[in-house]
Amino acid sequence: MRIAVTGLQGQVVASLLERGGSRAQIIALGRPQLDLSDASSVSAALETARCDVIVNAAAYTAVDKAESDEDGAMRVNAAGAGHVARSAAALGVPVLHISTDYVFDGALERPYREDDATGPTGAYGRSKLEGEQRVLAAHPDAVVLRTAWVYSPFGANFLKTMLRLGETREELGVVADQIGNPTSALDIADAVLEIATRIVVDPSPALRGVFHMTGQGEASWADFAEEIFGQAQRRGRKPVRINRIATADYPTPARRPANSRLDNSKLRQAYGVILPQWRDSVSDCVARLLP
Numbered sequence: 001m002r003i004a005v006t007g008l009q010g011q012v013v014a015s016l017l018e019r020g021g022s023r024a025q026i027i028a029l030g031r032p033q034l035d036l037s038d039a040s041s042v043s044a045a046l047e048t049a050r051c052d053v054i055v056n057a058a059a060y061t062a063v064d065k066a067e068s069d070e071d072g073a074m075r076v077n078a079a080g081a082g083h084v085a086r087s088a089a090a091l092g093v094p095v096l097h098i099s100t101d102y103v104f105d106g107a108l109e110r111p112y113r114e115d116d117a118t119g120p121t122g123a124y125g126r127s128k129l130e131g132e133q134r135v136l137a138a139h140p141d142a143v144v145l146r147t148a149w150v151y152s153p154f155g156a157n158f159l160k161t162m163l164r165l166g167e168t169r170e171e172l173g174v175v176a177d178q179i180g181n182p183t184s185a186l187d188i189a190d191a192v193l194e195i196a197t198r199i200v201v202d203p204s205p206a207l208r209g210v211f212h213m214t215g216q217g218e219a220s221w222a223d224f225a226e227e228i229f230g231q232a233q234r235r236g237r238k239p240v241r242i243n244r245i246a247t248a249d250y251p252t253p254a255r256r257p258a259n260s261r262l263d264n265s266k267l268r269q270a271y272g273v274i275l276p277q278w279r280d281s282v283s284d285c286v287a288r289l290l291p
């Protein structure tokens with residue numbers, strides 16, 4: 001199977017390139033050849049790729065910067081996602097589109113299900129929600145996978161930031177009143193490969209539409225940090241104390257949802273896919289970064 005994926009170096013792209021193995025040939029397409037904000041570059045690159053499935057994993061992911069550049073985020077996350085889905089529909093291949101927990105406002109007191117009301121609290125979330133809607137409108141054979149709190153050995157992410165800060169700091173203040181599901185990009189890649197394999201052979205409507213896909217178990221950012229430093233300490237790093245702070249004490253341009261947890265039951269029922277427990281995947285990632 002040939003899978004074309006947007007982006008060259010993102011966390012999910014790098015993970016797909018690593019995990020493709022013998023299961024799939026991964027063709028990564030990024031700038032300048034494929035620029036999500038340029039419809040003609042998207043259609044030309046995807047046509048040339050001659051693939052069986054398209055995964056839209058590239059995005060404008062700078063959540064805080066998007067607050068002062070909403071047009072830029074919209075061009076990539078909304079219009080760009082639409083370009084990918086339209087091209088996929090024209091080529092007659094299914095599309096898997098990666099989206100986010102930030103489409104929700106976080107006020108609900110249980111994990112969000114796919115049909116819960118959306119209500120993004122910031123520009124990034126609004127652009128990603130608009131992207132989902134454009135993908136679903138453009139392509140009947142689309143799967144939208146909402147994930148959250150992504151980390152990996154690649155690129156920039158919370159886990160790598162913690163390990164870097166831990167080299168010089170003895171204590172750190174980390175937000176304890178936002179809860180979500182830390183998710184390894186390598187686990188996302190494994191699940192995307194399974195979903196792609198199914199969708200090319202099974203036309204069932206139950207396999208199309210929006211699905212939530214995150215690591216199992218929940219955590220606050222402070223819990224996540226404590227787990228990272230606990231694992232790092234077992235690998236010879238000095239201890240780092242976490243001071244559990246409130247969101248109000250760590251102001252950022254974009255407001256984040258207090259509850260980001262996503263209920264994964266629909267994905268499990270439709271595809272039989274379930275991601276590993278988040279602490280196990282954190283352990284694997286720390287082991288790779290601190291061998």
Ligand SMILES: NC(=O)C1=CN([C@@H]2O[C@H](COP(=O)(O)OP(=O)(O)OC[C@H]3O[C@@H](n4cnc5c(N)ncnc54)[C@H](O)[C@@H]3O)[C@@H](O)[C@H]2O)C=CC1
Pocket residue numbers: 006007008009010011012013030031034035036037056057058059060061076080098099100101128147148149150151155156185
């Ligand atoms: N990082 C996270 O915590 C979360 C990410 N997501 C979503 O997961 C997906 C993958 O995210 P990551 O791999 O973490 O992102 P990343 O930030 O590691 O990589 C994004 C990639 O998109 C590429 N890109 C940006 N603008 C582009 C454009 N105009 N044309 C072509 N390529 C462009 C970048 O060069 C980069 O390679 C994205 O859809 C993101 O919105 C969802 C929830 C949380």
